[in-house]
Amino acid sequence: MIIQITHTEKNATPTVIEALENLKANGGGELHFKNGEYHFYREATRKEFFAVSNNSACDKHIVFPILDMENLIIDGHNSIFVFHDIVFPFMVSQSKKIIIRNINLDTSHTPLVKFNIHDKTDDGVYMDIDRDISPFFIENNNLYFQRECEIISSKNELFSLHALDHHKVQYFAIGDCNVDMSNLPASLIKCDVCETPTGIYARYRSDTPSYCCFDETVVGSIIDGGKRKVDVICLDRSEKIELCNITVRRGIGMGIVAQLSRNILINGFSTDAKFHSDDCMTLTADAMHFINCDGTLEIKNCTISDTMDDVLNIHGMYTEVVTADTDTIYSSIKHYEQYYFNPYRPGDRLEIIDNTTFDVVAEFHVEDAYFKDTDGKNIIIKGHFSYGFDKIQKGFLIENPDRMPDVHLHDNYFFNFPHIRISGGGEILIEENRFCNCNAALLCLDLAKYWYESGRVNHLVYRNNFLDNCNGRGGKSFLRIGIDGVPDDIAPKIHKKVEIIGNHFSKIKRYAISASGVKELIVKDNTFDVENENFFDI
Numbered sequence: 001m002i003i004q005i006t007h008t009e010k011n012a013t014p015t016v017i018e019a020l021e022n023l024k025a026n027g028g029g030e031l032h033f034k035n036g037e038y039h040f041y042r043e044a045t046r047k048e049f050f051a052v053s054n055n056s057a058c059d060k061h062i063v064f065p066i067l068d069m070e071n072l073i074i075d076g077h078n079s080i081f082v083f084h085d086i087v088f089p090f091m092v093s094q095s096k097k098i099i100i101r102n103i104n105l106d107t108s109h110t111p112l113v114k115f116n117i118h119d120k121t122d123d124g125v126y127m128d129i130d131r132d133i134s135p136f137f138i139e140n141n142n143l144y145f146q147r148e149c150e151i152i153s154s155k156n157e158l159f160s161l162h163a164l165d166h167h168k169v170q171y172f173a174i175g176d177c178n179v180d181m182s183n184l185p186a187s188l189i190k191c192d193v194c195e196t197p198t199g200i201y202a203r204y205r206s207d208t209p210s211y212c213c214f215d216e217t218v219v220g221s222i223i224d225g226g227k228r229k230v231d232v233i234c235l236d237r238s239e240k241i242e243l244c245n246i247t248v249r250r251g252i253g254m255g256i257v258a259q260l261s262r263n264i265l266i267n268g269f270s271t272d273a274k275f276h277s278d279d280c281m282t283l284t285a286d287a288m289h290f291i292n293c294d295g296t297l298e299i300k301n302c303t304i305s306d307t308m309d310d311v312l313n314i315h316g317m318y319t320e321v322v323t324a325d326t327d328t329i330y331s332s333i334k335h336y337e338q339y340y341f342n343p344y345r346p347g348d349r350l351e352i353i354d355n356t357t358f359d360v361v362a363e364f365h366v367e368d369a370y371f372k373d374t375d376g377k378n379i380i381i382k383g384h385f386s387y388g389f390d391k392i393q394k395g396f397l398i399e400n401p402d403r404m405p406d407v408h409l410h411d412n413y414f415f416n417f418p419h420i421r422i423s424g425g426g427e428i429l430i431e432e433n434r435f436c437n438c439n440a441a442l443l444c445l446d447l448a449k450y451w452y453e454s455g456r457v458n459h460l461v462y463r464n465n466f467l468d469n470c471n472g473r474g475g476k477s478f479l480r481i482g483i484d485g486v487p488d489d490i491a492p493k494i495h496k497k498v499e500i501i502g503n504h505f506s507k508i509k510r511y512a513i514s515a516s517g518v519k520e521l522i523v524k525d526n527t528f529d530v531e532n533e534n535f536f537d538i
Contacts (some may be wrong), residue, residue, distance in 0.1 A: 001029030008036055013063050014044040020065065028071030028097075035077045039108075042085040042149070050091065050236065051340030053259050053291045053317060055228035057376060060088040069095045076103035078245075084108040085149035086230055086252070093236040101244040105232055109148050110134075110276065111252045111284050113220045115161065115199070117212075124203040125212040126196060136200075141192035142175030143200065154193075157227070160186070161218045162308050164280055168213050172202065172220075183336075185450065187213065219280055219308075228253050228285055228337070235261040239295065244268055248282055249275040255287040255307075260343065262295030262405070266302065273306035283307045287417075290314045290405070292343045294426070297405035302412045311417040311438075314424060315447070316404055316454035317343045319379060321352065321396040326389055329364060329381040330372070331398055334452045340376030343400055344369035350381070352388060353397040355448065358483065358492045361396070362388025399454045401425045409433060419443050419475075423455025430461070436468040439475035446494060446517075449485035457481070457495040457518075462503065469507040477511035477537065481518055488537070491517035501525055511537045 003019045005012070016031075023029045046065035051057035063083065066072060072095070081103055083089050089105065092098055113134040118126035129136060135146040143154040154174035158181065161170050169186040173179070174193055181188055189212060190205040204210040232251045235241055235258035245268040248255050255271070258264060271282035286309045290297060297314070304311050317338060319331040329350075333339055344350070344366050352362035363386045372378040381398075404424030414420065415436040421443045422428060435441040444460060447453040462479065470478040481498055483491045497520040505512045506529040514537035515521050521538060528535065 001026045002032065003029065004032050004034065005038075006034040006036075008038070010039060011041045011043055012038045013040045013042075016040070016064060017044055017046060020069075023072060024069050028069065030073040030075065033076045033079045035079050037080040037082065039082045039084060040087065040089070042087050045087055048091075050093070050234070051342075051376065052228075052231065052234055052236070052257060053341040053343075054289060054313075054337045055231060055253065055257065055285075056337070057340035058229055060091060060230065061086070062088045062091045064090045066090065066092040066095050066098060068093070069098065071097045073099045073101075074103075075101055078102050078104065080104045080106060082106045082108055088230045088234070090233040091236070092234065092238050092241065095238045095241075097240045098238065099242045099244070100233070100246065101242070103245075104247045104249060105251060106249040106275075107252060110250065110279050112279065112281060113145065114217065114280070115220055116217050117214050118198065120212055120215070124191065124201055125214075126201050127199050129199040138193055138195050138200070140175065141194070143193050159220050161214065161220045162281075163214060163216065163218055170213050174202065180336075183450075231255070231257050231285070232283075233257070235259070235264065237261060239263050241265070242267070246270070247272055250279055251283045253283070254285045254289050255283050255304075257286070257289045257291075258293050259291040259341065260345070260403070261293050264290075264293065264295075264297050264405075266297075266299040268301045269299075270303040271305055271307065281306045281308050283309075286310045286313050288312045291341075292316050292400055292403040293405045294403045295405055296408070298408045300408075300411050302414075304412070304414050305416040307417050310419045310421050311414045312409070313421040314405070314407060315421065316400055316424060317341070318397045318399055318448055318452040318454045319343070320355075320452075321392060321394055321398060322378070323394060324389065324392045327382060327384055329383075329392075329398065331379045331381060333377050333379065335450070338452065340371070342369055342371065342379055343403070344379065344381055348400055349402055351399045351401050352392060353399060354393075355395050355397050358446075358448075358494050361391040364398075397448055397452075397454075399456070401454075401456065414438070418473075421445070421455075422460075423457055425456060425458040427458070428460040429463075430465065431463045432465065434466045434468075435470055437472065438470050439473045440478065440480055441465070441467050441470040442479045442481075444479075444481040444495070444498070445484045447484045457498060459497045461499045461501070463499070463501040465503045467503060467505050470505075471509050471511070472507060477514040478505055478508065479513045479515075481515040481521075483517050486517070488514070488516035493517050493519045496520065498522070503527075505529070505535070508532070508535055511535055513538060
């Protein structure tokens with residue numbers, strides 16, 4: 001069955017919803033858009049709750065709900081899709097053999113506000129804001145931004161400010177902010193604001209030591225307030241997915257986020273920050289993010305730049321042991337961005353890891369896994385131990401080592417971004433890429449200390465890549481392998497084999513390669529624009 005959409009009415013959402021329902025009823029088919037510009041609004045979207053890991057678990061207003069479908073092709077024929085309001089463009093859940101291609105994705109308004117640092121004093125900071133681009137007003141020391149579909153208030157949003165070089169991040173709690181501010185990944189300023197002729201003056205609260213770390217133009221993530229309610233494309237428990245020739249001109253949240261999915265091809269996924277002259281970044285979070293996926297993951301021919309967070313992140317998820325008996329593990333989710341996300345499925349093989357030595361002490365086979373209650377924090381895992389039950393202790397980490405993909409990252413160009421984070425138990429091959437202007441071209445780290453993101457490497461090959469100025473924005477090294485929060489000199493050897501071969505390094509500051517916690521490390525045939533034996537910390 002083939003459905004062709006040609007209309008250019010104000011809201012194309014109802015037409016898409018109806019078309020997808022018809023295709024689903026007929027067992028799949030193709031949805032084509034005549035080349036043009038299409039606008040999508042919240043009216044007529046599909047509203048459903050989804051727990052997207054590393055994002056907020058909440059109701060999503062979905063424009064393209066690809067739910068429990070098979071054999072579907074969506075071809076935009078290089079059309080422009082403009083999304084209005086706060087909507088979730090594409091949700092692919094429990095689906096198979098899905099192809100989405102030839103689309104330019106955009107939002108109707110910038111998700112960011114640009115702040116120009118005008119002056120700083122011991123008591124606060126002056127920031128200029130362009131009212132034409134970012135209309136705002138102040139009431140009772142609270143800051144409000146008028147958006148297309150709603151007013152964003154500092155009362156219920158914790159604003160995050162980012163330096164344009166991706167090096168510094170700081171949170172601003174303004175006025176009567178009622179957001180949970182515990183366990184933040186960056187420093188926090190509490191302040192009140194008043195209006196100035198060119199913008200605002202943020203006065204530090206006297207009861208909280210504060211100092212703005214910025215001296216330059218910064219950009220604030222305002223539209224979603226850092227809560228990550230929406231992304232551009234989400235793949236949830238799906239397989240055989242192809243995303244081809246897709247460009248994000250401007251997007252909210254992550255570009256592609258995939259969880260518990262397998263056999264994924266990303267071919268020609270790009271960002272275009274320069275399309276909107278007033279925007280200096282394309283996405284307010286990671287460009288691509290993969291959690292507990294498996295099978296194969298191929299990423300090729302992508303050009304990605306100017307993202308507020310990592311250009312790519314591939315990892316697993318730790319939960320923590322509360323208690324256990326011979327056929328049950330009671331576990332807890334430790335990071336709030338993972339609440340309501342259950343990473344376990346019947347048949348999974350879990351490893352239980354001592355959280356101090358990082359040794360694998362037990363193995364458990366899953367027969368069922370479900371949430372204990374409605375707060376989305378505690379998972380009951382039913383099954384059996386193959387060994388190690390007598391060694392289980394509260395606080396030990398639970399990893400799902402087999403739910404990690406074989407990764408092939410090749411022929412891509414990534415520039416002006418914070419990091420690339422790739423780790424996991426599959427075969428990882430990174431070759432023939434160009435990486436420029438970042439904090440790190442590869443962080444291969446186990447992040448058990450804060451993010452509870454697992455990443456023990458089985459075998460990683462990093463070869464024939466070109467790296468330029470890849471720690472020029474503050475990072476320790478171009479390539480860093482280790483364990484987050486554990487000093488390099490005492491890091492246990494949890495990573496098995498890493499090969500770094502035939503790469504070219506240019507404009508090195510500090511180190512080209514730093515590595516710890518690796519059983520077998522092979523470094524050879526790499527070249528440098530300046531030879532220096534001190535480029536290595538291994």
